[in-house]
Every structure is written in structure tokens, then in C-alpha cells.
Amino acid sequence: MPELRILIVDDEAPARARMRELLGDIRDELPNVVVGEAENGVAAIALLDAAIPDVVLADIRMPKMDGIELARHLAALPNPPAVIFATAYDAYAMQAFDLNAVDYLLKPVRAVRLAAALGKARMLHPPAPAMLAALQPEGRSHLSCHERGRLLLVPVADILYLKADLKYVTARTKEREYLLDESLMHLETEFAARFIRLHRSALVAKDAITGFERNTAEDADTNWLALLRDVPEKLPVSRRQWPQVKSYAKQLST
């Protein structure tokens, strides 16, 4: 059996050191190699290309991007690595894992238990996206996009607007556009607090709107355009959405 390639993700350095020690201890029984260590989900994803892990050992509670969100992004990969969660205590997540037969490790982890979990890791089904989403009621911190075989992360806070074109959704940040494999409707419900719908096919970050102007184009089918910070584009506001958008704008100006 080829050795298992393992990526350790934990925000606490001593916890990563401990995991490394344990993996060393079970190496005879279960050949493995640590291909990388990361201190949060974002750093882990940045390591993916170089590390090519078979298994990701992920802590749940981490700054910037937690283990649950990391698993959500990994699940979208064409050949996702197995994810095994390790947590000291997270009653809510543990309950959900038990219900959904997701394997997880409790810290401090025992070597035998770790070997058993890794032994069946290759056969593991990735955790169900619906369960992971339920564990993150506040929504993801990043959206992911595949570009030339790489997983790119787009911080939700940087997105000015989301636009649906035919099959894809485009996310616009100050710098560039990203093609996402998501549905605009799902994004609207997940990030209802952050984005507002302007049009059948456009969501805009509430804090990106700087003003509105009348649409003077001859063939215009909408009366108003939304002006955004940092980008020159003006987004049309549909007649149907205008009352809602207007009342939001009024709230803003008062």
C-alpha cells in the first residue's frame, strides 16, 4: 500500500506538533507522510497543489476559515481528499457528525484511534454538503472557483456583485471577475444579510452601493442604474426590485 499523504490543519502549533508525533508513531503500522501543515482553511487550500494530500486532518474551530468550511470547499474538487475532523470539544458539530456517520477524532487523540480512522479514510464518503452547510448557519467566509485545475478562494467580503450569465455565476471583486459553480438563488439565501437583489440576475453587496442614477439609454427597459464603489460598471435595477432597493437606500441615507 502506498503511503498516505496527510495534510495537518490546526491553528494551535502544539496541536499540530502532537499530530505529527502520533503519525510518526503509527508509521510502521500505517505508512504515512505529512505533506504539509496549515494554520487555517485558507492556508490549507493554498497548500493543496503542492501537497496533493490523500487525507486532510482538520481542526474545527480556526480563525479565518474553519474546518467545516474547508471541507465544503474541498468537497467541490474533482478528486477531493478525505477529510477527518479533529476537535477538542464541539458539542454541536459532534452531534451532527454522529447523526451523519462522519468519522471524527477527539483531541487528545489516541494513536490507535488515529490509525483506525486513517485506515478507512480512503473508503470514506465525503461528508454530505447539506450537513456541513447546516453547521455553518452564518454562511461561508469564502467562495471557491476552479481555474485551470486550481482551487481559488474569493473572500465574500471582497465581492462587490454577483451576476448570473447563462450557466455560470460571476463574482466581481475590485480586481477581477471569477466564475463560480453556484446558483444565484442559493447565494442569495446564504448571504441574505450581505447582498441585495437588483435584478433577476444580479446580487449586489449592500455596502458597495454608492448611489443611483436615471437610465438615459434609448432602449432601456429599466429606469434606474446602481453605482458601485471601485468599479466603473453601472448595474440596472429592475422595475420589480426598485421599491425594495429604494427603501433600502432610504434606510442608508437616514
Added chain:
Amino acid sequence: MTIIKQNPASRRLPDFRNLGVMLRLLLGVNLLALAAALVQAPDLLTWPLLFVELGVWVQPLLLCSLLLLAGLRDLLWRLGYAAAVSVVLMLVAGQAALLADFWRFMGFVDGSWPFLLRVALLAATAAGIMLLYFDLRAGALSPALSEARLQALTARIRPHFLFNSLNAVLSLIRAEPKRAEHALEELAELFRALMRDNRELVPLADEIALCRQYLDLEKLRLGDRLKVVWQIDDLPGELLVPPLMLQPLLENAVYHGVEPSETAGEIRIGFLRKGEELFVSLENPVIAGGSHQAGNRMALANIRERLALHYDLEARLEAREEEGIYKVTMVLPCRN
């Protein structure tokens, strides 16, 4: 370590020097007077007039009794409960009789013996009712004390902290056995403090030492991410305070203000003495998208309840968020 034995589980008189107790006495006796006036009044219009008339009798007696009882508090506490109650009743009755005799001397009333006796009995009854009220109140609250203690024990140290700390110690054993030993000793002391009888007051200096131990352990696993600034000037280290008021606040600050942050988080702890009050303030950064605050609110409610049990109205706990900083202020009476 000096510990004052203060066992709220046994019955004893209320603390007559406590502002809350005084206010309750004033209010309670006046309510009784109001009721008495209603009984006497032939119609509702004369009710307030009668109350004012009664007030002339009640207020001086009430104020004199409050002063006397505040003065005799420590003496009364040394007696048994039953003896202390009899003493209070006799004191109040005696004062009422003296006052009535004074009014007779001034010529306001005729001072026949039955009249003096009636006044003394009425005063003693009012005092008895108030003591009964305080006894019932203490009875109603003392199960809350043990319950609060129990709840505090489970809520205070998060399992999250215990298991992560143990894991951090495990990681040290092979590489730095000396540090691991030290950390285990600190963990043992921390848990000894958590598991002792926490109804007893402890010196503030001990409580601070406990907090430092706790922070050492957090530092072990969080490393440079945890920064702590102590602002201590003129700290009454010998001041006796309820135990484990500060540590849970610190734990909250670490859990909500430092752990979810990718950069270093700073916790500021300040002690400031202003007259007869000690202000303890605790600040931590607010992390956007951090974990929900339900656990935090529960810990605050827990501490508030224990403060009320120890100090009634004389201690307060406030929490507010301001410009990205979460600030908790605890005010304790400081009189020794």
C-alpha cells in the same frame, strides 16, 4: 491564605450595613404603614392623611432602628439566630416604647401603660415581619447559590479549554519534558481552585494569581497570539472577593476575542480603586464573524447572580461593545 468563614447556608440576620437591605427595610416598613393606614381609614380619601400621620411615628423609629442595627451588626452575628432575633425584637420594641414615652413627655399623647405596650407590640410585629421576609428571601436564594455554583462549575471551565490544554501538554512531553511538568502542575492548581468550596471569599491577590495561571496555560497553546496587558495601580490585594469572578470573564475574552482572530489579540485587565469601590475592567477585541455570544451571556448572567448573592445591590456588572472593543466592567464594594 486567609479565608473568612462566611457560610450563607446557616440562618443568620441580614447584613444591616448593606445598602440593599436598608432600602428593603425602608420600603417594607413603609408598605406595612400604608397597609395599617388603609385598615384604620374610614374612606379612601383619609387614607393618605392617616399614612402621613403614622409616618410621624414610623419614620423616626425606623431610622433609629436602622442606625442601631447597623451599629450592632457584628455583635448580632455572633449570637445564634434565635437569640439575635429576640434581641432585635426587644430592641425595636424598647425603642418604640421610649419614643412613645418621649411623645408623652412632649405632651402629644397620653402615656398610659396599655398605650405604651400597644406601640411596642406593633413595632416588634413590624420588625418580626421584616425579619421573616429576609429569612424567607435567604431561603429562596440559597438553593440558587448552590445551583449557581454548580452551573458555574460546568460552564466556567469550557471542556474545550481542558482538552486543548491537555493536548498541548502532551505535545510537550517528548521535546520539553520540564515545561510539560510545569504546565501539568499549573493545570492541577487551577482545577484545585475550581473544585474547592467556592462559597468562601478569597483575597483578591489569590484570585489574580489564579488568573495568571490560567493565562499561562492559554499561552502554552496560543503562543504569541495571546497578549495580556495588566493595569494595576494601588490594588487592595488583601481585599476579600467572591472567588472565580474574574477567571470566567478572562476565559470568555480568550474564547471570543483571541481564539477566532488570525492576528494577535490583546486582552487588557485593569483595576482601579475609587473611594469605596473597586472597578475591575476587562477588554478584548470583537472579531467579525466570530462565534455566537450565547455562551458569553450565560457566563455574565451567572456572575451577576453570584454578585447579587454576595453583595445585593452594592456590586454591578456591565458589558458593552464600543468601536470594536468588548468591555466588561465589574464594580465591587471595597471597604476593608
